[in-house]
Amino acid sequence: MANSLYDRLFGIHAGKATPFLHLPDGQVLTHAAFLDMAARLANALMGLELEPGDRVAVQVEKSPETLALYAACAQTGLIFLPLNTAYTTTELQYFIENSGAKLVVCDTSNEAGLTPIAQAQNAHLATLNADGSGSLMRRALGMLPAFEPVSRSEDDLAAFLYTSGTTGRSKGAMLTQANLLSNAETLVQEWRFTKDDVLLHALPIFHTHGLFVATNVVLASSGSMIFLPKFDLDNILRLMPEATSMMGVPTFYTRLLGDDRFTGDLARHMRLFISGSAPLLAETHEQFVARTGHRILERYGMTETNMNTSNPYDGERRAGTVGFPLPDVELKVTDPETGAPLPQGEIGMIEVRGPNVFKGYWQMPEKTAAELREDGFFITGDLGRVDEDGYVHIVGRGKDLIISGGYNIYPKEIELLLDDQPGVLESAVIGVPHPDFGETVLGILVPQPGQALDLDAILARVQDQLARFKHPRKLIVLDELPRNTMGKVQKNALRETYKDSFTQG
Numbered sequence: 001m002a003n004s005l006y007d008r009l010f011g012i013h014a015g016k017a018t019p020f021l022h023l024p025d026g027q028v029l030t031h032a033a034f035l036d037m038a039a040r041l042a043n044a045l046m047g048l049e050l051e052p053g054d055r056v057a058v059q060v061e062k063s064p065e066t067l068a069l070y071a072a073c074a075q076t077g078l079i080f081l082p083l084n085t086a087y088t089t090t091e092l093q094y095f096i097e098n099s100g101a102k103l104v105v106c107d108t109s110n111e112a113g114l115t116p117i118a119q120a121q122n123a124h125l126a127t128l129n130a131d132g133s134g135s136l137m138r139r140a141l142g143m144l145p146a147f148e149p150v151s152r153s154e155d156d157l158a159a160f161l162y163t164s165g166t167t168g169r170s171k172g173a174m175l176t177q178a179n180l181l182s183n184a185e186t187l188v189q190e191w192r193f194t195k196d197d198v199l200l201h202a203l204p205i206f207h208t209h210g211l212f213v214a215t216n217v218v219l220a221s222s223g224s225m226i227f228l229p230k231f232d233l234d235n236i237l238r239l240m241p242e243a244t245s246m247m248g249v250p251t252f253y254t255r256l257l258g259d260d261r262f263t264g265d266l267a268r269h270m271r272l273f274i275s276g277s278a279p280l281l282a283e284t285h286e287q288f289v290a291r292t293g294h295r296i297l298e299r300y301g302m303t304e305t306n307m308n309t310s311n312p313y314d315g316e317r318r319a320g321t322v323g324f325p326l327p328d329v330e331l332k333v334t335d336p337e338t339g340a341p342l343p344q345g346e347i348g349m350i351e352v353r354g355p356n357v358f359k360g361y362w363q364m365p366e367k368t369a370a371e372l373r374e375d376g377f378f379i380t381g382d383l384g385r386v387d388e389d390g391y392v393h394i395v396g397r398g399k400d401l402i403i404s405g406g407y408n409i410y411p412k413e414i415e416l417l418l419d420d421q422p423g424v425l426e427s428a429v430i431g432v433p434h435p436d437f438g439e440t441v442l443g444i445l446v447p448q449p450g451q452a453l454d455l456d457a458i459l460a461r462v463q464d465q466l467a468r469f470k471h472p473r474k475l476i477v478l479d480e481l482p483r484n485t486m487g488k489v490q491k492n493a494l495r496e497t498y499k500d501s502f503t504q505g
């Protein structure tokens with residue numbers, strides 16, 4: 001029985017005592033031990049009478065067990081739905097309800113808050129903590145360490161990742177086995193990953209970058225990874241001598257450069273540094289070359305498409321560009337109004353097509369139709385151009401989006417909440433430059449006539465509802481918002497006015 005995702009990422013390692021995860025305390029988990037854990041989990045999942053295609057919503061800390069749960073979902077044909085650990089109960093409720101999850105896996109500390117939400121839709125709830133404790137592993141440990149993978153076609157769904165939208169409502173991006181596999185195998189080739197690679201893995205595993213890029217590339221190449229719970233500079237510096245490669249968001253690289261202990265000597269043996277999820281400033285790229293001699297390889301992707309472009313492994317890695325379309329990925333630049341292709345060199349909407357492009361948004365046919373053309377091209381919302389040598393440059397965003405430390409934040413979601421606060425007439429949320437996170441969130445409030453705003457109380461209410469990384473780092477009160485003649489808020493003008501809010505003084 002075929003199950004390509006399981007077979008090609010996990011099954012290939014059956015019975016191998018080769019290292020897969022190097023843990024920060026020095027322990028090593030072999031491929032075989034990892035697969036045993038995954039099979040026990042697969043048996044535990046099937047014991048809950050879940051059916052292939054059911055969604056498993058997972059909000060847990062990064063751990064080997066969490067990765068094994070991903071493998072177990074592949075093995076059982078369940079759809080893995082990882083969720084940012086920063087999400088509040090209010091945010092989680094939406095994802096659980098919208099996806100119709102049949103199983104919710106959470107940290108014990110969130111069990112009380114999520115139980116009524118799971119119960120309301122007859123979903124099971126199990127706990128899994130950072131140290132591997134909790135009801136899920138307790139159940140799994142009583143199971144056999146063998147499980148025959150459920151047969152799945154490559155067109156079957158393997159994962160949902162929620163991505164916010166300009167309307168403020170998150171959409172579940174449906175990713176197939178083929179989406180994940182094709183991209184992983186392409187990236188192994190493009191970036192020359194082999195069984196000898198040891199990837200320094202400090203990214204979260206609830207997003208594309210840490211899970212479908214970093215983890216899948218390591219699995220598909222039979223390499224191993226130094227599996228860190230989070231980005232911690234001391235750990236990164238301590239463990240870099242044992243690694244061959246690292247993937248990170250630009251904040252990883254600016255933080256490394258900000259520390260004098262990060263020397264050329266420490267990095268010299270490394271084979272490859274990769275950056276993505278947010279623009280890497282050309283200045284950061286150049287500083288990195290000056291310090292280490294390494295040119296960071298920048299690539300460009302999205303939740304809906306996995307990776308689209310990459311700078312070359314051999315050949316010039318050009319700062320400020322995201323390189324060339326990957327093999328199998330077609331990329332064109334179109335007129336944002338008409339969709340007509342633009343002449344080479346002109347700036348327009350980036351559209352992509354290929355085996356990496358998702359199947360659509362879960363139960364949102366209109367949103368799918370608005371972004372995914374019938375001919376298979378996905379309208380990315382990113383504005384860019386292709387230069388005379390074929391390098392893709394991302395020059396801006398057609399979508400109202402803030403990227404803070406690699407996390408996407410949709411202003412609309414925060415504006416809707418701010419508008420609801422007592423005394424607030426309207427609000428505008430913008431991204432402004434931030435030395436550590438690249439961009440951060442600034443909220444601008446207009447009070448109702450004659451009202452004084454209690455900013456502390458407003459912030460406190462926002463904090464209850466929204467994940468920490470989405471919180472406005474500053475609130476500013478204005479009498480009115482700048483608007484154009486059509487009445488549209490001029491966010492560009494606001495971004496210009498407040499651009500130095502976090503970078504100076």
Ligand code: MCA
Pocket residue numbers: 202203204207208209210230231249251252276277278300301302303306404405406407437468469470
């Ligand atoms: C943490 N905080 C943040 C962020 N992360 N605030 C804004 N933006 C963030 N990204 C909060 C913390 O809760 C904390 O709150 C305060 O900011 C400072 O925390 P700190 O300890 O400095 O943060 P950290 O834990 O070191 O995290 C920063 C980080 C992390 C290492 C940059 O956010 C991270 O790992 N980012 C990677 C995100 C990622 O994987 N993106 C890929 C998406 P307090 O003030 O209360 O202490 S996939 C994608 O985009 C596409 C597909 C692609 O192309 O890859």
Ligand code: AMP
Pocket residue numbers: 163208275276277278279280298299300301302303304322380381382394397403407408
């Ligand atoms: P997400 O939908 O959370 O996966 O975020 C995808 C978005 O991140 C893209 O549409 C881009 O706007 C941005 N992005 C990813 N990689 C890069 C990059 N290397 N340079 C600039 N923007 C990037």
